[in-house]
Amino acid sequence: MCVYIYIYIYIYIFGLGIRNEAGQRLIEFCQENALVITNTLFQQHKRRLYTWTSPDGQHQNKIDYILCSQRCRSSIQSAKTRPGADCGLDHELLIAKFRLKLKKVGKTTRPFRYDLNQIPYDYTVELRNRFKGLDLIDRVPDELWNEVRDIVQETGIKTIPIEKKCKKAKWLSGEALQIAVKRREAKSKGEKKRYKHLNAEFQRIARRDKKAFFGDHCKEIEENDRMGKTRDLFKKIRDTKGTFHAKMSSIKDRNGMDLTEAEDIKKRWQEYTEELYKKDLHDQDNHDGVITDLEPDILECEVKWALESITTNKASGGDGIPVELFQILKDDAVKVLHSICQHIWKTQQWPQDWKRSVFIPIPKKGNVKECSNYHTIALISHASKVMLKILQARLQQYMNRELPDVQVGFRKGRGTRDQIANIRSIIEKAREFQKNIYFCFIDYAKAFDCVDHNKLWKILKEMGIPDHLICLLRNLYAGQEATVRTGHGTTDWFQIGKSTSRLYIFTLFI
Template identity: 90%
Template structure:
């Protein structure tokens, strides 16, 4: 029996038909053992392949410049990603619950359904005794609210199970608004949702770790765009209550706040502790599948305690009741199954709901009233949060352990469990290793906090060096574009500002830049301009200045020896 060979396809998309024909001849000659003929064909193939690649890159660069000239920013950066060959993870074989590899299409689909059904299975003790209807109704929705919600839906997003894109609704805007307003009003009054709006398509996105383990994937939910109109309206009504309940230590999914603010807060606290010669202890908590383990009935009780109106809570309760989902794999979609817990990662309402869930945990843990923490300006700070990422801090090891055990206990009461393997402790002083539930909590000297490397001694040199290396890597990946003569110099400068400088200057708000680091940054800037082969010469190029909050700053000759290179947003300045 002859085993058929798998047909080979060309790997390089720039190879022409002529090059492929020579490659076939070269393979045949090699099998016959004709060395001289093989050398000749190989040299011919290499020559034609270089020509094809040069022509391909030239055409790509011309398209990049055309998109830039026409102001098509999305197409511009998409073409750049295609040109430099961005890596896209592919889902291959996975392991079953016993650790055996699965390669068959049906086996992989069944495994994903088995895993997600178990992950979102409803807890037996989480019983719901509510009838699902409330008599008191909030004021009706207006047609202008529906129009606002429709216009605010982000374009170019993947469709849900119905496959209807946002553009379809915007073709007949006035008629669409009237129809959607009628549907939203019916939902608002009856508090019952269409079953299609309760359906989600899960897309597994790989995280760190073994890609064969289903637990190392994040399941992002694709939901119907029509349902997002009602969800936007509901979110706007919830937001006023959420903003009132959340403290300023929570920066996750809040307007005017972000990861940069929390990173800067951590760095400044470490810096002040060193200034006053105090030891400081941090615990970076990681929850296991936090968004997927939210108990629905516990969530409704929390919303009631937080003062959310019964009508809004009832709408949310009925939205989550009877939810169905399917998993889209590389081998097709699984069967539909029921969702019994968790908030959908990808739903507009999930950030608000989870923030209230996490706030309930911290209140019950008594962190606001606890004496443990860092004393700053007559205020005690013992934790910072960004959604489910919680950082505990204290001035002694005993205080930190006490805070951690309180948070762990209250989290487990509402269904959230700490991932001890990913929970880390960082301290400026001596610390003894801890054991929680038989597992050792790792003590580290540095920690990657929202993309920035934070060290126990608060030194920024390591992070600045790392950022400069990342910037050089981006510049190197874009070499084929920067050396092209089909792209004018102003476009190359724009690409450097848009794709290289933000990578280097991310988190620069928290840097304390000394003379040596300033020289490194200046040298990197000049290296970037030299790479572009500027006709003006590096000395004549003006430094890049900050514009708005999302910006980067390079230093001039009159800078002090140590400065923070940033223009802060207004809420941080105050």
């Protein structure tokens, strides 16, 4: 009760005019929510109190307010209007000055991105020269890849410029800004007629500039659409309309309590992801790890095909090396990657970097404070995609023999759109002949995240897939590590035991 009286007294003493019914409702709202009306706390001259002026300039009232929590009352230093501010409205600019003691937040390190449109010739020359000095014979895959990775990273940082974020274009023209200056001068001198005329002129020119600005953007969007430049098309759309990004400022723990500290948030994400991909303790993998009966060796033409077929302009994995840094080297990169892939093929041992994933939480529907309401997108090393594409191509011939013709999705040349067209045709025929029709839709929760690896190896064995290929897959998924990249930095690396995100062999379970 004392709190309410305290707020009521401060509102009543330094207000302006007679309080009406709306003002009384505002006071009641503040009492119920323990709020303070800041621009009634300080004694000011009348010209610092009113927030609205009638069109004829004869009446001034206070109808705009800044509210804050009562616990922040001591942080408010002043609250007043600035009648001379050039807002172009009949309302005055209301300003509150406050001072807060905030906790120092450490700067999070974001992975930088190379400007891949400006890869200099110096990069290719230096990297080719350094690749010539590599010993590619009889090397451990992990050791060879680490040396290649370090060479590419050092050369890239030294020679390739970092991608800079483009500044947002301003649509107000110089003519509009000059009129805005004249309008401000007219207002400060009290020239009401001239101010009114300049304000109308400013609004007219501003509307014209805005229309022209967005018109030019739309023309660029249409041109990109006509030319088939999908990447530029959607980039221009995002720049024009802006994109909302849900901020991960806080997250709930397993008991529903809010976590706001950076370290607590990272630990919660690690805890959630570890639990999601945790392997069953009773389901151990007893694989010995090496097969002596090998499939035919990998050819350089396979490596070249795999490298060229990898999609560009994609986020890189934990090593920070985009595939474009290899593709620009052409045959020199093919030779080095072929050597790494061939060593993996013979030893069935993968570089640890190629078994690591960086999870990016992407919010979906629902409360963004719940970890379960996020997609976890996995970023893997682009270099590992070369070996994965070769391995997937070798597996594909066996899988195509087993999968039925009606199976679509995750298969080349068989999309779900064809099935949608078939369903529509069935519905039309059923309505024509007045027949009942029943559809069953099954949604597998966390489908790619909950595949039992041992059952998968058993299915592959029953399908007649060679032991060598199965061994490569088992060793790829054994000892996988991951980290979660949050808005507060990345978590520690941790083991994961369930995931088929690297290859689309999940279709075997459907």
